[in-house]
Amino acid sequence: MTDYSISLPSYTIGVHAYDTVCDICRKFGRQVVLIGGRQALAAAEEKIRTGMGAELSAPPALLYGGEASEENIASLAAVREVQEADMLFAVGGGKALDTCKALAQQLDKPVFAFPTIASTCAATTAVSILYHSDGSFSHPCFLMQPPAHTFIDTSILAAAPDRYMWAGMGDTYAKYYESTVSARGESLAHYHALGITVSKMCLDPILCWGDQALADNRTGQATDPFEQVVLAIIVTTGIASILLTAEHTIDYNTGLAHAVFYALTSYPHIEKNHLHGEVVGFGVLLLLLADAQMDAFAAMHRFMRKVGLPTSPKDIQLTREEVLDVIPKVCAMPDIAHNPYPVTPQLLTDAFEKLERYNANGEI
Numbered sequence: 001m002t003d004y005s006i007s008l009p010s011y012t013i014g015v016h017a018y019d020t021v022c023d024i025c026r027k028f029g030r031q032v033v034l035i036g037g038r039q040a041l042a043a044a045e046e047k048i049r050t051g052m053g054a055e056l057s058a059p060p061a062l063l064y065g066g067e068a069s070e071e072n073i074a075s076l077a078a079v080r081e082v083q084e085a086d087m088l089f090a091v092g093g094g095k096a097l098d099t100c101k102a103l104a105q106q107l108d109k110p111v112f113a114f115p116t117i118a119s120t121c122a123a124t125t126a127v128s129i130l131y132h133s134d135g136s137f138s139h140p141c142f143l144m145q146p147p148a149h150t151f152i153d154t155s156i157l158a159a160a161p162d163r164y165m166w167a168g169m170g171d172t173y174a175k176y177y178e179s180t181v182s183a184r185g186e187s188l189a190h191y192h193a194l195g196i197t198v199s200k201m202c203l204d205p206i207l208c209w210g211d212q213a214l215a216d217n218r219t220g221q222a223t224d225p226f227e228q229v230v231l232a233i234i235v236t237t238g239i240a241s242i243l244l245t246a247e248h249t250i251d252y253n254t255g256l257a258h259a260v261f262y263a264l265t266s267y268p269h270i271e272k273n274h275l276h277g278e279v280v281g282f283g284v285l286l287l288l289l290a291d292a293q294m295d296a297f298a299a300m301h302r303f304m305r306k307v308g309l310p311t312s313p314k315d316i317q318l319t320r321e322e323v324l325d326v327i328p329k330v331c332a333m334p335d336i337a338h339n340p341y342p343v344t345p346q347l348l349t350d351a352f353e354k355l356e357r358y359n360a361n362g363e364i
Helices: 017-028 038-052 070-077 080-084 094-107 154-159 162-182 190-202 204-218 224-244 256-264 268-273 276-290 294-307 320-331 345-361
Strands: 011-014 032-036 087-092 111-115 127-131 137-142 149-153
Touching: 011 017, 011 224, 017 038, 017 111, 017 149, 032 038, 032 080, 032 094, 038 087, 038 111, 038 149, 038 154, 070 080, 070 094, 080 094, 087 094, 094 111, 094 127, 094 137, 149 154, 149 224, 154 204, 154 224, 162 190, 162 204, 162 224, 162 256, 162 276, 162 294, 190 204, 190 224, 204 224, 204 294, 256 276, 256 320, 276 294, 276 345, 320 345
Parallel strands: 011 149, 032 087, 087 111, 111 149
Antiparallel strands: 127 137
16 A cells, blocks of 8 residues: 555543543534443443533443344444434443444444453454354454544453453464464565564563463452553554554454464354453464464463463363364465465364374473
8 A cells, every 4th residue: 555544542541541531522522322231331331421521421321232243233223322423432342342333434423442341452443353143253344443532441341350351361462473474474564564563562461461460350450460461452452453454454463363263153152151362362372383383382381371271172162073173164264364374274183183282291
């Protein structure tokens, strides 16, 4: 690209982040509609409304529908309160935020993000990951820009179950490994090169602070280690993603780890019992084995064992037969189309076998 614009996230973070809502949002109008998940709204709505002050008003909040799907987006677009709103407030986790972001672009309205769990970068990135109504992966919906502003209340995130940050770490460090492998040996545009450089901060803070951040999350403390990991998950990954998808392609923004996850969504128990980042984090181990990054594999395996992220197919309830069945599905995913070498069924089979040997005896 020669003439282009890139919009990067703006955000407020801290235990008093919602105190800035009125000052930041009032320039966009007065009428707000809040959309989110039931638990997310229970955790944040009252505090958001307090931050809105007297200048902003909103009718009763709407539920987003439980899945980031075209059907739920269409249903919300038909609601009168949504049509009449000057702006949308998206409240919750990745699927609620992605639903509202895609809805806002469809209606040409500004959207503000209020993440209530630290599980993905959905609150700051310019893409919505959409699913079919049954929970299986559908497609990425690229957006013109990220939310107009993101309000990250760390006290709300610290009060959330720690399993969301636990899984969010897996999704976050995947950004570094996937982007660096995808771009290997290429002459990169400035935005791609910058995104890959930024992605290193998707890994380092998690290895440094991840264990302590999880411990603090379990006791509901919004400490500095906790905030550093929140920033890595929500902000740094979002910035990297925007830069890496500046051409509205997934070439540098994804890879084998995400291909593993999306292929596994064909099994209902994955969507029911496991979180996105949990499974993506597991996929990173297969990526590193397939890419012969043995030192990085050993380091990540140690870290994942330490914090309890899955290191074996059985940790995500996969049988041997299901592993063999899913391998061709992984190879068919568009996430691995831009790779420095073909990801073949044999390469993946070898990676699974190496992982199982390592889990059994510490040798590959």
